[in-house]
Amino acid sequence: MTRLIGILVGLFFTVAVLWAFVTGAANYIAEPPAATAEHEFHRHPKELHLSSDGPFGTFDKQQLQRGFQVYKEVCSACHSLNHVAFRDLAALGYSEPEVKAIAAGFQVPGVDPNTGEETLRPGTPTDYFPKPYPNDIAARAANNNAVPPDLSLMAKARHNGPAYIYSLLTGFQDQPAELLKEFPEAKTPTGLHYNPYFANLNLAMAPPLTTTDQVSYGDGTKATVDQMAQDVSAFLLWTAEPKLEKRRQTGWPVLGFLLFATVLAYLAKQQVWADKKGKKG
Structure with missing residues (x-):
């Protein structure tokens, strides 16, 4: 039952x-x-080709250094890199003195040894990049009630992350007349900015990259908005996957070994069972 x-x-x-x-x-x-403005006018990311693309791709360290410079001089004013330590920058080709100098240029939370009170001190290579705001309340107050996300893993947190970041940075524009005609209720609210590569088309972040030579590249590369967006996208791919090259360098020999072992096992099986098959026949 x-x-x-x-x-x-x-x-x-x-x-x-x-x-x-x-x-x-x-x-x-x-x-x-019913059709919505988000469905009709949202755009997929533009194409972005980086040297790290593909199964044999490797990071362009010069581009990563340029991207770090864009982050440092532009993005770090609002966005943190909670999972990146200053000493990690050595992988970008910076020397030990350069890493120490970069770290010292940031103020990180510390404790006064004399009073025990919280204070700020120059960073050291073992420190992680500091948050630009002391708390979420301060972050919201400075960014139209929006908390700027941490960028450490942003290239992994979004589908086709580097292309998404690149498209977002270069996608700010005026709302199309067609959108306002078809969806008048979707007019961008005051304080927000229209960007067709963002999920709901409007975001609190103002265009961070606005003019050519907003940063001055030491290698002589022309710092156009498009170039800066590509460089910082490549840098944020590295922050999200710093072991990408090593994983590929390890992965291919492992795959080769597994293929060899599979063939060897098959031949051994054929050899072991050869007599049995012959007797059965």
């Missing part, structure tokens, strides 16, 4: 799920959801 009741309960729930699916599909076909 218990088994029969279990079967009947399972059958009931199966029928209920099928009924919900069929009625939901029928309602969707009969009355499709």
Whole structure:
């Protein structure tokens, strides 16, 4: 009896799920959801080609240094890098004295050894990049009630992350007249900025990259808005996947070994069972 009741309960729930699916599909076909501005005007990220693309790609350290410079001089005013320590910058090609100098240029939280009170001190290579705001309340007050996200893992947190970051940084524009005509209620609110690469088309962040030569690259590269956006996108890919090159360098030999081991195992199996097959025949 218990088994029969279990079967009947399972059958009931199966029928209920099928009924919900069929009625939901029928309602969707009969009355499709109304079009929204987000659905009609949201754009997929632009194409971005980096030297790290592909299974054999490697980081362009010169570009990563340029991207770090953009982050340091522009993005760090609002966005943190909580998972990156100053000493990690050595992987970008900076020498030990350069890393120490970069760290010392930031003020990080510390404790006064004489009074025990919290204070700020110059950073050291073992410190992590400091937060630009003391707390979320201060961050919201300075950014139209929005908390700027940490950028350490942003390239992993978004689909096609580097291209998304690049598109967002270069995508600020005036709202299209077509959008305002079709969806007048979707007019960008005061204090927000229209960007078709953002999920709801409007974000609190003002365009951070606005003019050519906003930063001065030491390698002579022309610092156009597009170039700066590419460079900082490449840098944020590195912050999200600093072991990318090492993982690939390790992965290919491992795959080669596994392939060799598979072939060797197959040949051994053929050798071991050869006599058995012969006798069976």
